[in-house]
Amino acid sequence: MRTCLLAALAAISLTACAGTFKQQEAPASPTTGSGGAGRVPDAGRSLSPAGAALIEESQRQRRAGQTAQASATLERALRIEPEHPAVWQELGQLRLEEGNFAQAEQMGRKALSLSPAGSLAQSYAQQLIADAQRAQQR
Amino acid sequence: MLLSRSQIRRHPVLAFLALFSLLVAGWLLYLNFSITQKFDGRRWDLPAQVFARPLELYAGLDLTAARLEQELLRLGYAPVAGQPRRPGSFRRTARELSLVSRPFRFWDQRQPALALQVEFTGPAIRRLRNDKGDVPIARLDPLMVGSIFPTHGEDRLIVTPDQTPPLLTAALQAVEDRRFNEHHGIDPRALLRAMLVNLRSGELSQGGSTLTQQLVKNYFLDNRRTLWRKIREAAMAVILELHYDKADLLNAYINEIYMGQDGIRAIHGFGLASQFYFSRPLDELATHQLALLVALVKGPGYYSPTRHPARARERRNLVLQILADDGILTPAAAASAQQQALDTWNSRQAGSSYYPAFLQLVRQQLSTEYRDEDLTGAGLRVFTALDPLVQASAEAQLAAGLKALDGRKPDAEQKLAGAAVISSTQSGEVLAIVGDRRAGFDGFNRALAARRPIGSLVKPAVYLAALETGRYTLASVIDDSPISVPLATGGTWDPQNYDKESHGRVTLLRALVESFNLATVRLGLEIGLDPVADTLTRLGGPAQINRFPSLLLGAIEMTPLQVTQVYGTLANGGFLTPLRTVRSVVDATGEPLQRYPVAIAQVAEPAAIYPLNQALTEVIRRGTARTARDQLPPQLVAAGKTGTSDEYRDSWFAGFTGEHVMVVWVGYDDNQPTGLTGASGALGIWTNIMGELSSASFNPLLPGRLENQWIDYETGLLSRPACADVVALALPTDTRLQSKPGCGPGLRQLGRRARRWLEEKAN
Numbered sequence: 001m002r003t004c005l006l007a008a009l010a011a012i013s014l015t016a017c018a019g020t021f022k023q024q025e026a027p028a029s030p031t032t033g034s035g036g037a038g039r040v041p042d043a044g045r046s047l048s049p050a051g052a053a054l055i056e057e058s059q060r061q062r063r064a065g066q067t068a069q070a071s072a073t074l075e076r077a078l079r080i081e082p083e084h085p086a087v088w089q090e091l092g093q094l095r096l097e098e099g100n101f102a103q104a105e106q107m108g109r110k111a112l113s114l115s116p117a118g119s120l121a122q123s124y125a126q127q128l129i130a131d132a133q134r135a136q137q138r
Numbered sequence: 139m140l141l142s143r144s145q146i147r148r149h150p151v152l153a154f155l156a157l158f159s160l161l162v163a164g165w166l167l168y169l170n171f172s173i174t175q176k177f178d179g180r181r182w183d184l185p186a187q188v189f190a191r192p193l194e195l196y197a198g199l200d201l202t203a204a205r206l207e208q209e210l211l212r213l214g215y216a217p218v219a220g221q222p223r224r225p226g227s228f229r230r231t232a233r234e235l236s237l238v239s240r241p242f243r244f245w246d247q248r249q250p251a252l253a254l255q256v257e258f259t260g261p262a263i264r265r266l267r268n269d270k271g272d273v274p275i276a277r278l279d280p281l282m283v284g285s286i287f288p289t290h291g292e293d294r295l296i297v298t299p300d301q302t303p304p305l306l307t308a309a310l311q312a313v314e315d316r317r318f319n320e321h322h323g324i325d326p327r328a329l330l331r332a333m334l335v336n337l338r339s340g341e342l343s344q345g346g347s348t349l350t351q352q353l354v355k356n357y358f359l360d361n362r363r364t365l366w367r368k369i370r371e372a373a374m375a376v377i378l379e380l381h382y383d384k385a386d387l388l389n390a391y392i393n394e395i396y397m398g399q400d401g402i403r404a405i406h407g408f409g410l411a412s413q414f415y416f417s418r419p420l421d422e423l424a425t426h427q428l429a430l431l432v433a434l435v436k437g438p439g440y441y442s443p444t445r446h447p448a449r450a451r452e453r454r455n456l457v458l459q460i461l462a463d464d465g466i467l468t469p470a471a472a473a474s475a476q477q478q479a480l481d482t483w484n485s486r487q488a489g490s491s492y493y494p495a496f497l498q499l500v501r502q503q504l505s506t507e508y509r510d511e512d513l514t515g516a517g518l519r520v521f522t523a524l525d526p527l528v529q530a531s532a533e534a535q536l537a538a539g540l541k542a543l544d545g546r547k548p549d550a551e552q553k554l555a556g557a558a559v560i561s562s563t564q565s566g567e568v569l570a571i572v573g574d575r576r577a578g579f580d581g582f583n584r585a586l587a588a589r590r591p592i593g594s595l596v597k598p599a600v601y602l603a604a605l606e607t608g609r610y611t612l613a614s615v616i617d618d619s620p621i622s623v624p625l626a627t628g629g630t631w632d633p634q635n636y637d638k639e640s641h642g643r644v645t646l647l648r649a650l651v652e653s654f655n656l657a658t659v660r661l662g663l664e665i666g667l668d669p670v671a672d673t674l675t676r677l678g679g680p681a682q683i684n685r686f687p688s689l690l691l692g693a694i695e696m697t698p699l700q701v702t703q704v705y706g707t708l709a710n711g712g713f714l715t716p717l718r719t720v721r722s723v724v725d726a727t728g729e730p731l732q733r734y735p736v737a738i739a740q741v742a743e744p745a746a747i748y749p750l751n752q753a754l755t756e757v758i759r760r761g762t763a764r765t766a767r768d769q770l771p772p773q774l775v776a777a778g779k780t781g782t783s784d785e786y787r788d789s790w791f792a793g794f795t796g797e798h799v800m801v802v803w804v805g806y807d808d809n810q811p812t813g814l815t816g817a818s819g820a821l822g823i824w825t826n827i828m829g830e831l832s833s834a835s836f837n838p839l840l841p842g843r844l845e846n847q848w849i850d851y852e853t854g855l856l857s858r859p860a861c862a863d864v865v866a867l868a869l870p871t872d873t874r875l876q877s878k879p880g881c882g883p884g885l886r887q888l889g890r891r892a893r894r895w896l897e898e899k900a901n
Contacts, residue, residue, distance in 0.1 A: 050196030053274030071735055072246035072722070075565070076194065078736065080275075082564030083796065091736070106713070106738045113711050113744055117842050 051081035055090055067098055085111040085121040092128045096135065105132035166373065173374045174381055176357050177390065184517035184726065185285035185293055188500060190524040191569075191721075192244065192280040195256060197272075199263045200832045203235055205527065206256065210237065212526060213281055214418025214483070225251040226422045233258055240419075242279040245521050245722035245730055252276055261832065281526055282413055284497050286504075288514040291402050295409035296517070299389050301421050306408065307388060308466045309432045313457055315349040319384060323350045323375035350375040352435075353391045356406075397431070398438040400492060401580050405438075415443065417483040425467065426475035429457045430482075443480045451480055494580035495573035496524050499699070500719045502586070507732065508723075517726030522719050523567035528798075531830040532558045532570045533577035536802070539823035540575045543804065543814065554812065556804045556820075557584035558827065559702040563799055565736050566706060566715030571699075582807075589695040590788045590805060593816065594653045594762075595781035596692035598708060598750055599674040600662045601650050605746035606673070607665055611869050612647040612749050613847075613854035618657040623687045631687055633659050636782075636815075645854040647867060650753045651761035653780065655691055662690035676741045678703035678714050692781060701792050702801045708751060709777070709794035711838055712742030744841040749868045751777055754793070755836065756865060762817050763791065766825040775835035776828065780816030787811050789819030795833040800824055844868040850878045857881040 047055070054077035061070035071094055077087045092107030108128035115121035146153040193209055195201075207230055211217075216227045221236065228237035235256045242249050254276055257265040266273045287293040311318045317325050325348050347355065354374045378387060396404060397411035405414050408431055412420040416427050423431070433453040434441055443450040455476045462472035500522055504513060512518065540554045553575070560570040573583030582588075604610045618641040623631040633655050635641070641654060649657035662670050670690065671683040683694060696704075699717065707714045715738050723731045754777035757763050758770075762780045770776060778793020789804040789812060802820040805812055812819065840846065849867045850857040854875070857864045861881035869875075871894075 048196070048198050049272075050194075050198065050275040068730065068733060069246045072733065075721070075736055076275075078565055079562070079567075080194065080196065080199075082562070103737060106740060109740045110713055110738055113713075113841065114839055116839065 047081060047084055047086055051077050051084065051087065054080070055086060058090060058094075062094060062097070067094060070094055083114055085114040085125060088114065089121070089124055089128060092125075092132070096128070096132055101132045101135040105129055105136070108132055166377070169370065169374050170377050173354065173357070173377055177378065177382065184296055184515060185287040186513045186516070186518035186520050187282055187295065188284045188286065188497060188520045188522060189280040190283045190522060190526050191567075192242075192277040194275060194277055195254070195263065195266055196275040197263055197266050200261055200834075201263055202261055203230060203233075203256075203258045206235055209278070209527065210235075212417065213279065214413075214416060214422065216418075216422070216424075222253075224422075226418060239276070240279040242277075243728045244277065245519075245724050245733070249277060280521065283522070283524055283526070284492050284494070286497065286501055286513040286520070287403060288510075291404045292406050293403050293410060294393060294406040295413060296393050296407070297389075297409035297420050299385060301409070301419070302389070302392055303421055303423065303428060305425065305466070306392070306420070306428050306432070309428065309457065309461055310349065310388075310391070310435070312460050312464045312466060313432055314352070314435060315347075318349050318388075321348055323377075323379035324348060324372045347371075348375060349391050350378055350387055353387065353394055354378065356394050356396060395435060396438060397434055398442070401494075401578070403492070403580075415482045424475075424478070424481075425471060426454065426458070426478035427481060429461070429475060430454045430480065433457045443482045447480055454480070492578055493524060493529060493571075494578065495571045495583050495585060496522070496529065496568075496719065498573075498583050499568065499571060499586055503719055504723070518731070519724045519726075519728070520720055521722045521724075523562070523565075523569060523721060524719070525569040528560055528831060529570035529572075532560055532572045532827050535826040535830070536572050536823055537575045537577065539826060540804065542822075543819060547813065552806055552808070552810070554804055555584060555588075555807045556802065556823070557588060557698045558800065558802045558823070559585050559698045560798055560800045560827070560831075561702055561706055561717055563706065563709045563794055563797055564715070566710075566717050566738075567721075568702075568717050568719045569798070584803065585698045587697065588803065588805075589697050590803060591693055591783035592696050592701060593692040593781035593783040593788060593790060594655075595701060595705075595779055595790050595792050595816075596674065596689065596694060597650055597653065597658055598754065598779060599677060599679070599704075600658055600665075600670050600690055601646060601753070602677075602708075602742060602746055602750050603669040603673040604646065604661055604665050605750060606743055607669070610646060610661075611873055612645065612650070612753055612867055613849050613869060613873070613875060614646050615643050615854050616646060616649060616657045616661050618642060618644050618649060618654050618660075621656055621659055621663075623659065623663070625687070633688075633691060645849075645851065647753050647756065647849070647854070647865065648851060650750075651756045653757075653762045659687065659690050663687065673742075674704065676714075677707040678716075678741075692783065698801045698803045701790070701803075702799055705778075705792045705794055705801060706799045707741060708747065708754070709799050709836070710738075711751075712740055712744055712747040713738045714741045745844055745870065748838060748841055748844060751836070751838065752865075752867060754778060758793070762815075763793070763821055765817060766821055769822075769825040770829055773835065774828075774833060775837060776833075777836050778824070780821060782815040785811045786813050786815065789814040790816045791820040791824040793824060793828075794836060795828065796836045796838075797834040798828065798831055800828060802827070840868060843871055845871045847873075847875070849875075850881065853878060855881075 054073050058070040058073035061073060074087060074091050074094065081087050088107050088111035092104045092111060095107060096104040108125050112122060112125035112129065115125050210228050214226065215237065218227045218229055222229050222238045225238050225240045228235060237254055239252045239254065241251045253268055254273065255267050256263055266276065285293050351371050354371050393407040393409065396406055398405040398414060400414065405411055409420055411431050412418065412423055416423060430443060430450065433450065441450045441453050458467065458472045458476050461467040462469050500520060501513065536556050536558050540556050544550065544553050556575055558572040559568065561568045571585045573585040574581065620640055625631055635655050636653065640656060644654060644657055667685040667687065667689060671685050674683060675681055679696065679700060683689065686693065703717050706717065715736065718734050720734050722733050725731050755775060757779055758766050758776050763778055774795060776793055776795045778791060781790030781792065787805055787809055792801045802824040804814060804819040845868065846866045847869050848857050848859055848864045851863045851865050855878035856875040857878045858881055861878065
């Protein structure tokens, strides 16, 4: 199940990145944040093999109950893929598991801020935020 | 008891002898107590070792072969001609670099020695593999960058007997104490010989000390050559030999002996000496390197390889000769080792080997959780985020930049001071700290301790507070005409623009990009000082901020480190990530004690941060920092803000890319005016450092509910790319703007807007 999630996240290209922070000549037609991922030309940013390998390793460690190691491995991934929502999403799931609901929510917010509108990553992040908020109210 | 009063009267000599032996026995007992306590106690007095970040290798990493080679040399890896086989060796060919990494126990796992091939394509790693196939990622062992040693300055790195090369123990005995295995702490023959030499020369130059005596001498660090000290030393040596076996004593000697001085830090033991002089572990040293360390024992200052290379070399070759004469080395091996250069690590090649400015922050952050004696004595291992390559760039560029700026004012009475802090954008890890123009200076650390007015660096907080009210966009227009602010204390405050001109009605965008003071003061007074101060605190600034109108122009003191925190929050899209230096701490056995995981908190609205950051990229593209544009790599998108305090006392630049946040400060220590603006002082240094980092562009995702529009820079009216002076600005989708005459939206834009409108209705 988690590997599925990872694969799904890795498959999502962060398309809406083609914003105005490129050099001035880049945005011939400014993009919109509310547009769906599929409609904007693919900017081609997927998870690197190194990042993917580390996320898989962290998932193995998590299943083995080694949450501290899993967390350390995810932080290695974070240094390589700091702007990929998958890493923050995984960190948030881990915090949720550890009972650190406030940080789980924040990680979810971070993942959300990096997820293109209408993407699968966005709905995962929203789910994580909702789960973390519910856990905090309990 | 022993002798009665009458007996004493009858045998005064005997009585005196009895009293004397009683005193001697007491004295010996005292010596026994103090030396064994010292010996046992010392085994535990281990300064915490501090490590830099391990370099992670993977396909796609922006790293040239030259940079990797630099890192490997820095780690003391030996370049070899054939296929590298030994851990800690490598070979670089035209497009490939093969290496065998050292086994290392990281905080999270143990990594064995790895044989790796790294293929490059221009500026990046193309492929990473071993003999079985592709390797997704591998870590190099991290550089040891220092230790947290006690105030007496003794630093050491313990080696165990099995980490000690047999050649070292053999050489020490051959050179310093031939009869080590036979004597009982003192060697009467050697003493006699030394006394004869001393009598002949008329001074106490020859020691004749055994290794055990030298060890005792080191324990008490008493260099007076008195007879009494000699006797005490000899007695303690004999006592030590009674308590401990030869192997223990030799190991203690190897870890204890004084081997050199580095500022206030005293290098003790062969383990640290090996790192200090050769930047590699003791068991990887070549014969000529071991021989140099043995040569140093006699006088680390007198035979210093850096200050007296000829002398050092002569003594090293003498050591090698003794080893050949004793049959420990073959004559051929000794001769070839004698041909080698001194070969000590040249710290100028890639920055210093010791980073006191960074260590100060590490110590500061650890001191909240660890007692001083744990840090200086418990053998902890501290893994930090320090990036030696970044640190080296920052040290070199700050020094060069300040020197060039000094050169422009040749009649100045003092030299400029400076500081730089570099952190990673998303994780909040501090990568480098420079607190002085002299690299490796262990003293006043301006990056952490110099609190200076931040000038216009405060402005993003003013504009962010305005955007967060929802009443303004960056396309809103504000008055840049003169203003006189009545003060609570009486009198007025009459701020001025840098060029002493008023620019009329300007967009918020332009006022920030060109750093107009009058418009900023008017804006700040409209929204109120409280929201501005609160915003600055929220972003990571000081908790207590005085709410005077002059706050709006940066009359608030902050350290470069604090500014890094604030700009890090901007770079991070409004997520505050507390700056961290330490990743993990493990105890002497390698068990993790504490982790310092990344923690974040969303403190600002993405919809307000995004356009603010757009404006900060315009600062470099066309604003006060535009001189940086041509100096930076052409594709690199960066954002930032210049800061200049009153009367040019402080020159700041704070900025970021997608990967790095960096703050540079330049000024005089005594607060005299420098004549420098943020742009003419700190900016050049910032740009030069950033240019060397191969940093990734700042390129955040456009948040929902915002839409990029082409805006006329001067008026804030809707425009299109074909018209002059337009900028793309993210505005709330419900913003209704008038079009600039003749520059209304084109058909394509209209079509897109209509389509979006339809979609919104449909949802």
